[in-house]
Amino acid sequence: MIFYGIKRVIVSSVNGSIRVKGSNIDYVKLEYEIQGDADVRIEREEDTLIIKEKLKRRWILGILGRDGKVNISLTVPSEVEVEITSVNGPIRAENCRITGIKSTNSSITLKDAKIGKVHTVNGTVRGSVKLTEEPEVKTVNGNIDLKIYEIEGDGKISTVNGGVNLTIMDDVKINAKTVTGKIEVPPMEGVHELRIATVNGSITVEKA
Numbered sequence: 001m002i003f004y005g006i007k008r009v010i011v012s013s014v015n016g017s018i019r020v021k022g023s024n025i026d027y028v029k030l031e032y033e034i035q036g037d038a039d040v041r042i043e044r045e046e047d048t049l050i051i052k053e054k055l056k057r058r059w060i061l062g063i064l065g066r067d068g069k070v071n072i073s074l075t076v077p078s079e080v081e082v083e084i085t086s087v088n089g090p091i092r093a094e095n096c097r098i099t100g101i102k103s104t105n106s107s108i109t110l111k112d113a114k115i116g117k118v119h120t121v122n123g124t125v126r127g128s129v130k131l132t133e134e135p136e137v138k139t140v141n142g143n144i145d146l147k148i149y150e151i152e153g154d155g156k157i158s159t160v161n162g163g164v165n166l167t168i169m170d171d172v173k174i175n176a177k178t179v180t181g182k183i184e185v186p187p188m189e190g191v192h193e194l195r196i197a198t199v200n201g202s203i204t205v206e207k208a
Contacts, residue, residue: 003028007047009076012085014053015069022078022096022113029075036068097132110146124162131155131194143201147208156195163201168194169208176203 006028011018016038028049032040043050053070069089076082079097086103093101094111101108103120110118110127117136118125125137126145133153137144143162151170158164163181171190176183181202188207196203 001030001042003030003044003049005047006044006049006076006080008081008083009049009051009074010083010085011051011072011074012053013070013072013089014055014087016053016071016089018084018086018089018091019071019073020082020084020093020096020098021073021075022080022094023075025075025077028077028080031073033071034068035071038068038070040070040072099132107142112149151190151192151194154193154195156197158195158197159201160198161200162198164196164198164203166196166204167206167208174205176205178203 004027039054041052081099084101086106088105090107092109093113097114099116101118106123108125110129114130116132119138121140124142128147130150135155137157139159141161145165147167149169151172173193174185174188176185176196179199183203185205
Protein backbone atom coordinates (compact mmCIF):
# COMPACT_ATOMS: atom_id res chain seq x y z
CA MET A 1 0.00 0.00 0.00
CA ILE A 2 1.28 3.45 -0.99
CA PHE A 3 0.47 6.75 0.75
CA TYR A 4 1.51 10.20 -0.50
CA GLY A 5 1.70 13.44 1.46
CA ILE A 6 2.51 11.79 4.80
CA LYS A 7 4.63 13.71 7.34
CA ARG A 8 3.98 11.58 10.41
CA VAL A 9 3.44 7.85 11.00
CA ILE A 10 2.05 6.29 14.19
CA VAL A 11 2.32 2.50 14.35
CA SER A 12 1.40 0.09 17.15
CA SER A 13 1.69 -3.67 17.43
CA VAL A 14 1.07 -6.52 19.86
CA ASN A 15 3.16 -9.69 19.38
CA GLY A 16 4.28 -8.79 15.86
CA SER A 17 7.49 -7.18 14.63
CA ILE A 18 7.86 -3.61 13.38
CA ARG A 19 10.45 -2.64 10.77
CA VAL A 20 10.90 0.93 9.54
CA LYS A 21 13.36 1.94 6.85
CA GLY A 22 14.01 5.44 5.58
CA SER A 23 14.64 6.00 1.90
CA ASN A 24 14.93 8.74 -0.73
CA ILE A 25 11.26 8.57 -1.71
CA ASP A 26 8.22 10.88 -1.47
CA TYR A 27 5.68 8.33 -0.24
CA VAL A 28 5.11 5.83 2.56
CA LYS A 29 4.99 2.15 1.63
CA LEU A 30 3.21 -0.22 4.00
CA GLU A 31 3.52 -3.99 3.92
CA TYR A 32 2.27 -6.45 6.52
CA GLU A 33 1.91 -10.16 7.16
CA ILE A 34 -0.98 -11.49 9.23
CA GLN A 35 -0.53 -14.67 11.25
CA GLY A 36 -3.47 -16.20 13.12
CA ASP A 37 -6.52 -14.24 14.24
CA ALA A 38 -5.38 -10.67 13.79
CA ASP A 39 -6.08 -7.69 11.60
CA VAL A 40 -4.71 -4.24 10.76
CA ARG A 41 -6.57 -0.96 11.10
CA ILE A 42 -5.28 1.84 8.87
CA GLU A 43 -6.42 5.43 9.26
CA ARG A 44 -5.33 8.71 7.74
CA GLU A 45 -5.80 12.06 9.45
CA GLU A 46 -4.58 14.76 7.07
CA ASP A 47 -0.80 14.20 6.83
CA THR A 48 -0.70 11.56 9.62
CA LEU A 49 -0.89 7.83 8.91
CA ILE A 50 -2.05 5.62 11.81
CA ILE A 51 -1.46 1.85 11.73
CA LYS A 52 -2.77 -0.38 14.50
CA GLU A 53 -2.59 -4.12 14.93
CA LYS A 54 -5.91 -5.54 16.12
CA LEU A 55 -6.01 -8.95 17.77
CA LYS A 56 -9.29 -10.83 17.64
CA ARG A 57 -10.74 -12.11 20.88
CA ARG A 58 -11.38 -15.82 21.23
CA TRP A 59 -12.94 -17.93 23.98
CA ILE A 60 -10.86 -21.04 24.69
CA LEU A 61 -12.08 -23.37 27.45
CA GLY A 62 -14.02 -20.51 28.97
CA ILE A 63 -11.00 -18.19 28.95
CA LEU A 64 -10.87 -15.04 26.86
CA GLY A 65 -7.66 -15.03 24.86
CA ARG A 66 -6.06 -13.25 21.94
CA ASP A 67 -4.14 -15.18 19.35
CA GLY A 68 -2.26 -14.03 16.28
CA LYS A 69 0.10 -11.29 15.24
CA VAL A 70 0.89 -8.89 12.44
CA ASN A 71 4.43 -8.24 11.22
CA ILE A 72 4.56 -4.66 9.92
CA SER A 73 7.12 -3.25 7.47
CA LEU A 74 7.30 0.43 6.52
CA THR A 75 9.43 2.31 4.02
CA VAL A 76 9.26 6.06 4.59
CA PRO A 77 10.92 9.28 3.47
CA SER A 78 13.90 9.75 5.79
CA GLU A 79 12.53 12.92 7.44
CA VAL A 80 9.02 11.61 8.16
CA GLU A 81 8.39 11.50 11.92
CA VAL A 82 7.69 7.98 13.20
CA GLU A 83 6.17 6.98 16.56
CA ILE A 84 6.16 3.31 17.58
CA THR A 85 4.33 1.43 20.33
CA SER A 86 4.98 -2.29 20.74
CA VAL A 87 4.33 -5.17 23.12
CA ASN A 88 6.08 -8.53 22.74
CA GLY A 89 7.67 -7.87 19.39
CA PRO A 90 11.07 -6.75 18.06
CA ILE A 91 11.55 -3.27 16.63
CA ARG A 92 14.05 -2.32 13.94
CA ALA A 93 14.49 1.19 12.54
CA GLU A 94 17.00 2.19 9.88
CA ASN A 95 17.93 5.56 8.35
CA CYS A 96 14.76 7.25 9.62
CA ARG A 97 13.54 9.82 12.15
CA ILE A 98 12.10 8.23 15.31
CA THR A 99 10.38 10.78 17.54
CA GLY A 100 9.29 8.15 20.06
CA ILE A 101 9.31 4.45 20.92
CA LYS A 102 7.38 2.91 23.81
CA SER A 103 7.71 -0.84 24.17
CA THR A 104 7.35 -3.73 26.58
CA ASN A 105 9.22 -7.02 26.13
CA SER A 106 10.80 -5.77 22.91
CA SER A 107 14.34 -5.61 21.64
CA ILE A 108 15.11 -2.38 19.78
CA THR A 109 17.69 -2.25 16.99
CA LEU A 110 18.57 1.11 15.44
CA LYS A 111 20.77 1.70 12.40
CA ASP A 112 21.70 5.26 11.44
CA ALA A 113 18.44 6.45 13.00
CA LYS A 114 17.72 9.93 14.29
CA ILE A 115 15.98 9.43 17.63
CA GLY A 116 14.12 11.41 20.27
CA LYS A 117 12.63 9.39 23.14
CA VAL A 118 13.11 5.62 23.31
CA HIS A 119 11.59 3.79 26.30
CA THR A 120 11.41 0.03 26.80
CA VAL A 121 10.67 -2.38 29.64
CA ASN A 122 12.42 -5.78 29.45
CA GLY A 123 14.44 -5.20 26.32
CA THR A 124 17.79 -4.12 24.94
CA VAL A 125 18.53 -1.03 22.88
CA ARG A 126 21.40 -1.26 20.42
CA GLY A 127 22.68 0.25 17.20
CA SER A 128 23.93 3.51 15.70
CA VAL A 129 22.08 6.79 16.17
CA LYS A 130 21.95 10.55 15.99
CA LEU A 131 20.38 12.18 19.05
CA THR A 132 17.89 15.00 18.46
CA GLU A 133 17.12 17.83 20.89
CA GLU A 134 16.34 16.59 24.43
CA PRO A 135 16.84 12.90 23.62
CA GLU A 136 16.08 10.18 26.16
CA VAL A 137 16.93 6.49 25.94
CA LYS A 138 15.58 4.44 28.82
CA THR A 139 15.16 0.76 29.67
CA VAL A 140 14.25 -1.00 32.90
CA ASN A 141 15.67 -4.49 32.38
CA GLY A 142 18.17 -4.52 29.55
CA ASN A 143 21.48 -3.24 28.23
CA ILE A 144 22.01 -0.14 26.11
CA ASP A 145 24.72 -0.42 23.46
CA LEU A 146 24.90 2.54 21.08
CA LYS A 147 27.23 4.28 18.67
CA ILE A 148 26.33 7.97 18.70
CA TYR A 149 27.29 10.02 15.65
CA GLU A 150 25.76 13.37 16.55
CA ILE A 151 24.13 15.07 19.55
CA GLU A 152 21.85 18.09 19.03
CA GLY A 153 20.86 18.78 22.65
CA ASP A 154 21.19 17.80 26.31
CA GLY A 155 20.11 14.18 26.77
CA LYS A 156 19.71 11.27 29.13
CA ILE A 157 20.50 7.56 28.80
CA SER A 158 19.51 5.26 31.66
CA THR A 159 18.74 1.71 32.70
CA VAL A 160 17.89 0.07 36.01
CA ASN A 161 19.15 -3.49 35.57
CA GLY A 162 21.72 -3.43 32.80
CA GLY A 163 24.91 -1.88 31.52
CA VAL A 164 25.47 1.10 29.25
CA ASN A 165 28.10 0.93 26.50
CA LEU A 166 28.52 3.97 24.28
CA THR A 167 30.85 4.98 21.47
CA ILE A 168 30.53 8.73 20.92
CA MET A 169 31.79 10.55 17.83
CA ASP A 170 30.56 14.04 18.79
CA ASP A 171 31.81 16.48 21.44
CA VAL A 172 29.69 16.32 24.60
CA LYS A 173 30.03 16.66 28.35
CA ILE A 174 29.41 13.36 30.19
CA ASN A 175 27.76 13.04 33.61
CA ALA A 176 27.76 9.34 34.60
CA LYS A 177 26.37 7.69 37.75
CA THR A 178 25.89 4.08 38.88
CA VAL A 179 24.96 2.45 42.19
CA THR A 180 26.44 -1.01 41.61
CA GLY A 181 29.05 -1.17 38.88
CA LYS A 182 32.08 0.48 37.31
CA ILE A 183 32.34 3.72 35.37
CA GLU A 184 34.86 4.09 32.55
CA VAL A 185 34.52 7.49 30.90
CA PRO A 186 37.32 9.47 29.21
CA PRO A 187 37.62 13.25 29.72
CA MET A 188 35.13 14.87 27.34
CA GLU A 189 33.79 18.39 26.85
CA GLY A 190 31.12 19.89 24.66
CA VAL A 191 28.26 22.36 24.42
CA HIS A 192 25.67 19.74 25.35
CA GLU A 193 25.53 17.41 28.36
CA LEU A 194 24.70 13.70 28.25
CA ARG A 195 23.62 12.19 31.57
CA ILE A 196 24.14 8.44 31.88
CA ALA A 197 22.79 6.42 34.79
CA THR A 198 22.27 2.81 35.86
CA VAL A 199 21.45 1.14 39.17
CA ASN A 200 22.76 -2.39 38.64
CA GLY A 201 25.35 -2.28 35.89
CA SER A 202 28.49 -0.64 34.56
CA ILE A 203 28.95 2.36 32.28
CA THR A 204 31.56 2.40 29.54
CA VAL A 205 32.09 5.31 27.16
CA GLU A 206 34.60 5.48 24.31
CA LYS A 207 35.43 8.59 22.27
CA ALA A 208 35.76 7.79 18.58
